[in-house]
Amino acid sequence: MPVTVEHLSTNGIKGSAQPQIAITPLTPEEEERIVNTRITNDERPLKRIIKRFHHYINVAHAPLLPSVPSGSVEDARESFLVELASFQLLLKKNAMICEAEARQVEEYQREKHRIDLEHNTLRGQIEQLKTSLEEAQLTRKRKMEYDLIAEKVNTLPSREELEKTIEALENDMVAIRDEHETQSRTIQSQKVALDGIISDLGSLRFHGGDPTVSGVPSHRGTPTFESRASEGLEELESIQASEVTLGLSKGDEREEGEEGEEKPPELEVNGDIEMGEVEEKTKNSRARKAREDLEEGEATDASSELSEPPDNI
Structure with a gap:
């Protein structure tokens, strides 16, 4: 939406009006990204340095104001420089944090790769253990059958007794x-x-x-x-x-x-x-x-x- 920008002079009197600047509205995704950035980033040091910079500008370049003592200008400059140095230190700290986070990301990636390899290795071992378990179960079954047959064989007489x-x-x-x-x-x-x-x-x-006489036949058929x-x-x-x-x-x-x-x-x-x-x-x-x-x-x-x-x- 159009915004009217007004500059105030050092004496509090309104200056001449500047031309209006049209600002395009942000999309919902951009607004969400900006909100997330503002939530995650602390902008207070930047605001302080901007405030010191404006104060130094106002003190050093104020022709409409009466002459300002040189001590106050030097103090404003020193304050600005100190704030700028602290901001640089904060930036270096954030850069180191970013580098540490990058190293941690790399470490996490390596750990993830190692975990994936170990996962694959464990999966292969599980398959081998399944095969070994099946073989052990088959061996146990055969052993039980062998024990049963051996028990039946032991009940039979020995070879020497059978031979006798x-x-x-x-x-x-x-x-x-x-x-x-x-x-x-x-x-x-x-x-x-x-x-x-x-x-x-x-x-x-x-x-x-x-x-x-022996040749006489008998009536009864002798x-x-x-x-x-x-x-x-x-x-x-x-x-x-x-x-x-x-x-x-x-x-x-x-x-x-x-x-x-x-x-x-x-x-x-x-x-x-x-x-x-x-x-x-x-x-x-x-x-x-x-x-x-x-x-x-x-x-x-x-x-x-x-x-x-x-x-x-």
Whole structure:
């Protein structure tokens, strides 16, 4: 807004009016900046030096005033010079403060850069620690699994015990195999002996009686010698199979530490064979008596002992 500037003379009388000066208004940003500058800066020393300067000018250059003593002019000049020196000192102080602040800003920048580097370093370390933590957790999990498996393994018998057990089983298998072979040989020998006995019995039967009578057929279908021999062989094989089963069961009992003596089957079979021979001789004598009766003309349709198979074959 336009401002009228008026200069007052030393005697307090108004002087001639000066031309008006147009001052452009300030923007809100400029006003705010000026307010901030005035708030932050202390303008009292500048105001004092301006006041001293105006006082010195008024004292030194006042033609309208009466003559002023030279002492007062010198005092005004000295006062102005002192105020100017103090203002220069204040400016130097402010300059030093600015330089110190600049150094502090640089120090702050360096500190900020160092903090950023340390931040990046710590971030990298955190990532490494995360990876290490995951690895440690995985290792701990594997260790727990290993401990569980080791505990299960420790509950099992040792290798030496297992080897001893396997060796004992192998020895038992060998013993069972040997016993089986022994039983097989025994059975074969008994079959051969039985075949010899059957052949001897057949020869005795055919040679002991009349061949004409032996060829007379029976009304009840008397079984032949071959059928009776086959039936006796099957019965002997069934007896031997039961003996083998009994031997295997005794072998299992032998594994548990129980030892027992078994009577050889050959003696029993031989005993049966001897008893069969005696009984066969008795039957042959009865057959001869029956043939003698038939020769005398006494024929009968009743079954005879020859029509029945022997009991102990």
